[in-house]
Amino acid sequence: MFWGLGAGEKGKPRKKGRLDLHSPKLKQDLLWAIIQNAPVAYIITDKSYRVKFVNNRLLRLRRLERDEILGNICYNALNGGVPCTACVVRKAMEDGRGHRVLRKDTMSDGSVVYTDDFAVPISVDGEEGLVLNVLVDRTLEMQFKEKTNALFLEVVRSLIRLLEKKDPYTSQHCREVSAIASKLTRYMGLDNNAVYNAMLGGLLHDLGKLHVPDSVLNKNGRLVGWEVDSIREHPVFTYLVLPDLESFKTIREIAISHHEKWDGTGYPNALKGEEIPVEARIAAVADTYSAMTSDRPYRNGLGHEAAMEEIKKNAGTQFDPNIVEKFVRMVDEGSMDRDTLTAPEETTTFVRMLQTNRLIQRRLKKAAETTGGHAQGCLPDSAVRGFTAHSSFADAILNATPATFTIVDESLNIIYVSSRFAHAHGKSVDDLCMEKCFDVINGKVTYCFEVKDGCVRCPVVRVFATGKQQYALIREEVAGKTQYRGTYAVPMTLDDIDGKPIRCCLLILFDRTDEKLAQIELEEDLKRIADMLYNFVTELTPGTTGNIDGVSGAAVSFNDYLEKMQGELAEMLASQGAD
Numbered sequence: 001m002f003w004g005l006g007a008g009e010k011g012k013p014r015k016k017g018r019l020d021l022h023s024p025k026l027k028q029d030l031l032w033a034i035i036q037n038a039p040v041a042y043i044i045t046d047k048s049y050r051v052k053f054v055n056n057r058l059l060r061l062r063r064l065e066r067d068e069i070l071g072n073i074c075y076n077a078l079n080g081g082v083p084c085t086a087c088v089v090r091k092a093m094e095d096g097r098g099h100r101v102l103r104k105d106t107m108s109d110g111s112v113v114y115t116d117d118f119a120v121p122i123s124v125d126g127e128e129g130l131v132l133n134v135l136v137d138r139t140l141e142m143q144f145k146e147k148t149n150a151l152f153l154e155v156v157r158s159l160i161r162l163l164e165k166k167d168p169y170t171s172q173h174c175r176e177v178s179a180i181a182s183k184l185t186r187y188m189g190l191d192n193n194a195v196y197n198a199m200l201g202g203l204l205h206d207l208g209k210l211h212v213p214d215s216v217l218n219k220n221g222r223l224v225g226w227e228v229d230s231i232r233e234h235p236v237f238t239y240l241v242l243p244d245l246e247s248f249k250t251i252r253e254i255a256i257s258h259h260e261k262w263d264g265t266g267y268p269n270a271l272k273g274e275e276i277p278v279e280a281r282i283a284a285v286a287d288t289y290s291a292m293t294s295d296r297p298y299r300n301g302l303g304h305e306a307a308m309e310e311i312k313k314n315a316g317t318q319f320d321p322n323i324v325e326k327f328v329r330m331v332d333e334g335s336m337d338r339d340t341l342t343a344p345e346e347t348t349t350f351v352r353m354l355q356t357n358r359l360i361q362r363r364l365k366k367a368a369e370t371t372g373g374h375a376q377g378c379l380p381d382s383a384v385r386g387f388t389a390h391s392s393f394a395d396a397i398l399n400a401t402p403a404t405f406t407i408v409d410e411s412l413n414i415i416y417v418s419s420r421f422a423h424a425h426g427k428s429v430d431d432l433c434m435e436k437c438f439d440v441i442n443g444k445v446t447y448c449f450e451v452k453d454g455c456v457r458c459p460v461v462r463v464f465a466t467g468k469q470q471y472a473l474i475r476e477e478v479a480g481k482t483q484y485r486g487t488y489a490v491p492m493t494l495d496d497i498d499g500k501p502i503r504c505c506l507l508i509l510f511d512r513t514d515e516k517l518a519q520i521e522l523e524e525d526l527k528r529i530a531d532m533l534y535n536f537v538t539e540l541t542p543g544t545t546g547n548i549d550g551v552s553g554a555a556v557s558f559n560d561y562l563e564k565m566q567g568e569l570a571e572m573l574a575s576q577g578a579d
C-alpha cells in the first residue's frame with residue numbers, strides 16, 4: 001500500500017484537530033503540499049523537452065518566474081539555449097531507465113550552484129514518454145568538500161615548501177619529475193588514478209633528501225663512503241615519512257623504488273624487472289631526464305640531447321625498455337616541452353580535479369558492486385517500475401524521488417509515511433501510522449533521538465519551536481551497518497475536518513551514506529598527513545619549527561581548521577531554515 005493514512009483503523013482517535021483520514025481529497029491535498037513544500041525541485045518534460053510542470057522550489061533554486069519556463073524547452077530556460085552535456089533527461093528518454101549526475105551551474109549573478117540531478121521516465125494518466133527530473137541542492141556540501149580538498153593540497157604544498165627551504169634544486173627537480181612522470185603515465189594510456197599517483201609521487205619522491213646533509217647534497221666531486229650511504233638512504237626515508245595510508249600506497253612505492261634498476265643493480269632492495277612497480281619505473285626515467293638536464297651549483301645541465309642518449313643507452317639495463325620506447329616516442333611527437341614542465345597552475349588544477357571526486361567515485365563504485373550493479377548511484381529499478389503502478393501525477397512524483405517522506409503532527413504522531421520509509425524500517429505503512437515517531441525510530445537513530453520522550457536535537461521538535469525549515473545529518477545503524485540520512489524537516493499545515501489549520505512537520509530523508517563515508521575517509525587521511533607533517537618538521541629541525549615559513553603552523557592548526565569548517569557547515573545548513 002503506497003498511501004499511508006490509517007489512524008482510525010488502529011483505534012487511536014485524535015483528540016483535537018481531527019483529519020478526515022479517509023478522504024481522497026485530503027490524500028491529494030497532502031501529496032500536493034509535500035510536492036510544493038519539499039526542498040526538492042521537480043520538472044516534468046515531454047518527448048520534445050518541453051516543460052509541462054515545475055514546482056516552487058525549482059523556481060527558487062534557479063531564480064526563475066514560472067512563465068519563463070513553463071511551456072518552454074527546458075534547456076532554453078535552464079541552460080542558455082544549449083542542450084546540457086551529460087543530460088540525464090535525454091539518457092532516461094533513450095534507455096527508459098533512471099539516471100543521476102552531480103551538476104555544477106554558474107548562475108547569472110556569478111554564484112555557483114551544485115545540484116544532484118536525477119531523471120526517471122514516467123507516464124502520467126496514460127501519457128507516455130515523459131521524464132521527471134528531480135533536483136536536490138548540494139551546494140553547501142560541495143563547498144565543504146572543495147575546502148577539504150584545497151586543504152589536502154595545502155598540506156602537500158607545505159611539504160614542497162619545506163623541501164624548497166632546505167634545497168631549492170631538489171624542490172624544482174621534484175616538480176619536473178611530477179610533470180614528466182604524469183605526462184608519460186597519461187601517454188602510456190594508464191588510468192586517471194595512475195596519473196594522479198605519478199603526479200603526487202613525483203612531487204614527493206625525494207622528500208627524504210631533507211635527511212641528507214647539505215655538504216653531501218651539493219658536493220662538487222665524487223661522493224665517498226658515508227656520503228654515498230647517506231644519499232642512498234633517501235628513498236627509504238621518504239617511504240617511512242609518508243603516512244601509511246591506502247591513498248598513499250602507490251606514492252610510497254614510487255618513493256622507495258625510484259632508484260631501483262631494471263637489471264637488479266639498483267637500491268635499496270635490488271628489485272629486478274617487473275618486481276619494480278610500473279609507476280616507479282616511469283618515475284626512474286623522468287628522474288634521470290630531469291637530473292641530467294638541470295643546472296647544479298657545481299655543473300651546468302648536460303642538455304636535452306645528451307639526456308635522451310643516456311636514457312636510450314640504458315634501456316634494458318637501468319630502465320624498462322618498453323617505457324623508454326614510449327618516452328622517446330612521446331618526446332619525438334612533441335608532447336613534452338621542457339620549458340613548460342613546471343607550470344604550477346597545470347599541476348594544481350589537475351591535482352584538484354582528480355582529487356575532488358576520487359573518493360566518492362570509489363565509494364559509489366563499491367556500493368554499485370555490492371547492490372547488484374546500479375551504476376554510479378542511479379535510482380534502483382524499483383523506482384522506475386513504481387510509476388507504472390501509480391498513474392496519479394502526485395503519487396508518481398513522490399514515488400520517483402530518491403527519498404523517504406513522513407509527516408508528523410504536533411503530538412509527534414506519524415500521520416503519513418511513504419512506502420519507501422516503511423520498507424526501510426522493515427514494516428508496513430499501516431504499522432507505522434499514528435505511532436509516535438520516536439517509538440518507530442528510537443534505538444536505531446543515534447544522532448537526534450538520544451532521549452526516549454522527545455529528542456534532544458530532533459529537527460521535528462525544532463520545526464515546531466521555530467516554524468522554520470531544519471536540516472540534520474542523522475546517523476543510523478541498520479542491520480549492523482552505519483548509514484547517514486540527510487534529513488530536511490519542513491513546517492507545513494493541513495486542514496482538519498472543520499477547515500481549521502493543523503501544524504505538521506514534513507520529514508524528508510535522503511541517503512547520504514556514500515558521501516559521508518567518503519568525507520570521513522578524506523578527513524582521516526588529512527589528519528594523519530597533518531600529524532606526519534608536524535612530526536616530520538619537529539624531528540628534523542628541533543627548535544626551529546616556528547621559523548620555517550609557517551609550515552609547522554599550518555600543521556598545528558589543521559585540526560582546528562577542520563573543526564572550524566565543520567562548525568561553519570553545520571551553521572550554513574541550519575541557516576537553510578530561513579529559506
Ligand SMILES: [Fe+2]
Binds near residue numbers: 205259
Ligand atoms: Fe631520488
Ligand SMILES: [Fe+2]
Binds near residue numbers: 173177205206287
Ligand atoms: Fe629524484
